[in-house]
Amino acid sequence: MNEDALVAAIAEIAGSPKAVRIVVGIGDDAALWQPSRSHRSAITSDMLVEGVHFTRELMSLEDAGWRAMAANASDLAAMGARPLLATVGIGMPEGAALDDIRSLYAGLAACARACKLAIVGGDLSRSNAMTIAVTAVGEVRAADAKLRSGGRAGDVVAVTGALGAARAGLAAAKDAALLAGDLRDAALAAFRRPSPRCDEGRFLAASQNVDAMMDCSDGVSTDLDRLCAASGVGANVDFVPVANAADAAARALGEDPEAFALAGGEDFELLTAVRPRAFPYVARRFRARFGRELHRIGTLRAEPGVALRGKALARTGWDHFARAGAG
Amino acid sequence: MNEDALVAAIAEIAGSPKAVRIVVGIGDDAALWQPSRSHRSAITSDMLVEGVHFTRELMSLEDAGWRAMAANASDLAAMGARPLLATVGIGMPEGAALDDIRSLYAGLAACARACKLAIVGGDLSRSNAMTIAVTAVGEVRAADAKLRSGGRAGDVVAVTGALGAARAGLAAAKDAALLAGDLRDAALAAFRRPSPRCDEGRFLAASQNVDAMMDCSDGVSTDLDRLCAASGVGANVDFVPVANAADAAARALGEDPEAFALAGGEDFELLTAVRPRAFPYVARRFRARFGRELHRIGTLRAEPGVALRGKALARTGWDHFARAGAG
Numbered sequence: 001m002n003e004d005a006l007v008a009a010i011a012e013i014a015g016s017p018k019a020v021r022i023v024v025g026i027g028d029d030a031a032l033w034q035p036s037r038s039h040r041s042a043i044t045s046d047m048l049v050e051g052v053h054f055t056r057e058l059m060s061l062e063d064a065g066w067r068a069m070a071a072n073a074s075d076l077a078a079m080g081a082r083p084l085l086a087t088v089g090i091g092m093p094e095g096a097a098l099d100d101i102r103s104l105y106a107g108l109a110a111c112a113r114a115c116k117l118a119i120v121g122g123d124l125s126r127s128n129a130m131t132i133a134v135t136a137v138g139e140v141r142a143a144d145a146k147l148r149s150g151g152r153a154g155d156v157v158a159v160t161g162a163l164g165a166a167r168a169g170l171a172a173a174k175d176a177a178l179l180a181g182d183l184r185d186a187a188l189a190a191f192r193r194p195s196p197r198c199d200e201g202r203f204l205a206a207s208q209n210v211d212a213m214m215d216c217s218d219g220v221s222t223d224l225d226r227l228c229a230a231s232g233v234g235a236n237v238d239f240v241p242v243a244n245a246a247d248a249a250a251r252a253l254g255e256d257p258e259a260f261a262l263a264g265g266e267d268f269e270l271l272t273a274v275r276p277r278a279f280p281y282v283a284r285r286f287r288a289r290f291g292r293e294l295h296r297i298g299t300l301r302a303e304p305g306v307a308l309r310g311k312a313l314a315r316t317g318w319d320h321f322a323r324a325g326a327g
Numbered sequence: 328m329n330e331d332a333l334v335a336a337i338a339e340i341a342g343s344p345k346a347v348r349i350v351v352g353i354g355d356d357a358a359l360w361q362p363s364r365s366h367r368s369a370i371t372s373d374m375l376v377e378g379v380h381f382t383r384e385l386m387s388l389e390d391a392g393w394r395a396m397a398a399n400a401s402d403l404a405a406m407g408a409r410p411l412l413a414t415v416g417i418g419m420p421e422g423a424a425l426d427d428i429r430s431l432y433a434g435l436a437a438c439a440r441a442c443k444l445a446i447v448g449g450d451l452s453r454s455n456a457m458t459i460a461v462t463a464v465g466e467v468r469a470a471d472a473k474l475r476s477g478g479r480a481g482d483v484v485a486v487t488g489a490l491g492a493a494r495a496g497l498a499a500a501k502d503a504a505l506l507a508g509d510l511r512d513a514a515l516a517a518f519r520r521p522s523p524r525c526d527e528g529r530f531l532a533a534s535q536n537v538d539a540m541m542d543c544s545d546g547v548s549t550d551l552d553r554l555c556a557a558s559g560v561g562a563n564v565d566f567v568p569v570a571n572a573a574d575a576a577a578r579a580l581g582e583d584p585e586a587f588a589l590a591g592g593e594d595f596e597l598l599t600a601v602r603p604r605a606f607p608y609v610a611r612r613f614r615a616r617f618g619r620e621l622h623r624i625g626t627l628r629a630e631p632g633v634a635l636r637g638k639a640l641a642r643t644g645w646d647h648f649a650r651a652g653a654g
Binding site: 010014015024025033041046051102106120124127131133135137 | 333336340363375417433436440445449451460462
C-alpha cells in the first residue's frame with residue numbers, strides 16, 4: 001500500500017467534514033476553513049521522526065527543527081496563505097538532555113522567525129525516538145486560495161526554483177568526498193536549511209492566472225502526478241531545471257541529472273499551473289519581484305499520466321510507505 | 328527537571344509572539360488568536376505515544392485514538408471554545424497493519440464526531456512506536472475566553488464532576504480482580520473513553536462570574552497548583568468529590584480515596600474559579616442544564632500554595648518528565 005492509498009482509506013474513515021465552514025478537508029497541502037465571511041484560514045501538520053526523516057549523523061537537531069517548521073510553512077505557501085502561528089509537539093527519548101531540546105527548539109524558532117510564524121504552544125512527551133510534530137496555521141483571502149485541483153489542460157506547469165539540491169545535500173552529507181567547495185555548501189544548506197517559498201506562494205496566489213499550486217516536498221515526479229490526479233489532467237514535462245549541486249552530485253554518482261532532480265524531494269519549491277497566455281507576464285513579474293526564474297517545465301494535457309518528452313514518467317519521489325525514496 | 332520548568336525553558340527559546348493578533352501563547356490549555364475583530368480562535372496539540380501513554384494490553388487502539396482526540400477537545404473546552412476542526416499526525420511502526428490504522432482512526436473519528444470536530448488533514452509517518460499527534464482548533468467569543476490566570480482570592484474552586492474514575496480504570500485494566508460489575512465498567516469507560524466537557528466548558532465560559540478555567544488532565548493536586556501559580560494565588564481544598572469507582576479502587580488497594588482521586592489524571596473534568604457570591608446561582612443553573620453537580624471543592628486564597636484542610640498538598644498528579652504519576 002502506498003501513501004496516497006493510505007490517505008484515501010483514512011479520509012473515508014474520517015468522513016467528509018459536515019461543518020459548512022470547512023472549505024477544504026483531507027488531501028491538499030493544507031486544509032482550509034472560514035473563520036468569518038471574508039477570511040480563510042489554512043492548517044497543516046507534519047511529523048518528523050529521528051531515524052526515519054533525519055539522523056544526527058546527517059544533520060544537527062537544530063537543522064531537524066528548522067526542517068520540521070519549514071515543511072509546514074511550505075504547505076501554507078502552497079495554499080497561498082500568509083503564515084500566522086504554529087504549535088509544536090515533541091517526543092523525547094529517555095536519555096534526551098535539555099541541550100538537545102534547546103537545539104531542536106532553536107532550529108524550530110529560527111525557521112519560525114524567518115517565516116513569521118509565532119510558536120504558540122504544543123506538547124512534550126517521552127517517546128522512543130525524537131519526534132517533532134508541527135502544526136501551522138495561516139491566512140489567505142478567499143479569492144486567493146490555490147488548490148491542487150485547479151489545473152486545466154493547456155496550463156503551463158512551472159516551478160519556483162531549480163530542483164534536486166536537497167537530494168544532493170543528502171548525498172553530500174552521507175559522502176564527504178562527493179562534492180566540494182561552494183557546490184557542497186549549497187547542497188548541504190538546501191538539505192539542512194531549506195527556504196520555504198512563503199512570499200513566492202502569496203505572490204502567485206494573488207494572481208487570477210494561477211490555477212493550481214502545491215509544494216514539491218516529495219519530488220516533482222511524484223508531486224506533479226498528484227497535482228494531475230487532483231485536477232483530472234495529465235502533463236508533458238519538456239524541461240527540468242536541475243540545481244547546480246544536483247547536476248554535480250548526479251554526475252559524481254553516475255546518475256542522470258534530470259532523473260536525479262525529478263526524484264529529489266524536500267526542495268520545497270512550489271509547483272504551479274498557470275494560464276498559458278498569462279505565463280510570460282506572470283514569469284516576468286516573478287523575476288522582477290524575486291530576482292529568480294519561474295521555470296516553465298511543461299504543460300498540462302487532457303490525457304492522464306505524466307510524460308517526460310513523450311516517455312511515461314514514473315513516480316520516483318518519496319513515499320513514506322511504499323519504499324524508501326530519494327528525499 | 329519537571330514538565331513546567333521545561334515548558335518555561337521552551338517558551339523562552341520560542342520567544343514571545345510578536346504578532347499582535349496572538350492573544351495567548353504558550354502556557355495555557357490552548358493558545359488564542361484573533362482571526363477577526365470579534366472572534367477568537369483557540370489551538371491546542373497533544374501527543375500520545377504507545378508505551379508511554381498507552382499500551383495495547385490496557386486499551387485498544389480505538390480507545391487510544393478516542394483518548395488522543397478527547398485530550399484536545401478537553402483543552403478547547405477549558406478555554407470555553409466551541410470545537411471546530413482537528414488535524415491528526417500518525418507515526419506507525421514498521422509492522423503496523425492497515426487494520427491497526429483503521430482501529431486507531433475509528434476511535435479518533437468517533438470522538439471527533441461526539442465533540443463535533445471535523446478531521447481535516449494530518450500526516451502519516453513511519454516511527455518506532457505508534458504515535459498520535461492531534462491538533463485541534465476551536466472558536467470562542469472574545470468576551471468568553473477563560474484563562475488559567477484569571478483566578479482571584481476568594482473565588483470558589485469547583486470541578487465539573489467527581490474525580491479519580493480514570494485512575495480507577497487504569498488500575499482495573501491492570502488488575503481484573505480489583506473491581507467488579509458496574510463499578511468496573513464505569514472505571515474502564517472513564518479510562519478508555521473519557522468524555523471531554525465541551526458543553527460544560529462553553530456554558531461556564533459564557534458566565535461573567537467565572538474567572539478562570541482549566542482541565543484536570545494531570546490530576547487536581549497538580550492542575551490546581553498550576554491554576555494558582557498562573558493566577559498568583561493559593562487555594563484551600565476542603566472537599567474532594569471522589570468518583571464511586573475511585574473510592575472502591577482506592578479501598579481495594581489500601582489507599583486513601585481522597586488522595587487517590589486528587590492524584591488521578593485524565594478525568595478531563597474542568598477546574599474552575601467562580602465569584603463566591605454568584606457560585607450558588609451558577610451551580611444551580613449548571614445542575615439544571617446538565618443534571619449533575621458543579622462540585623465546590625474549596626476557595627482561592629491570597630497565600631500561595633495549595634492546602635487540603637489546612638495541610639499542604641503536594642503535586643501528586645502526572646508529570647511526564649519528573650517521574651511516573653498516577654494518570
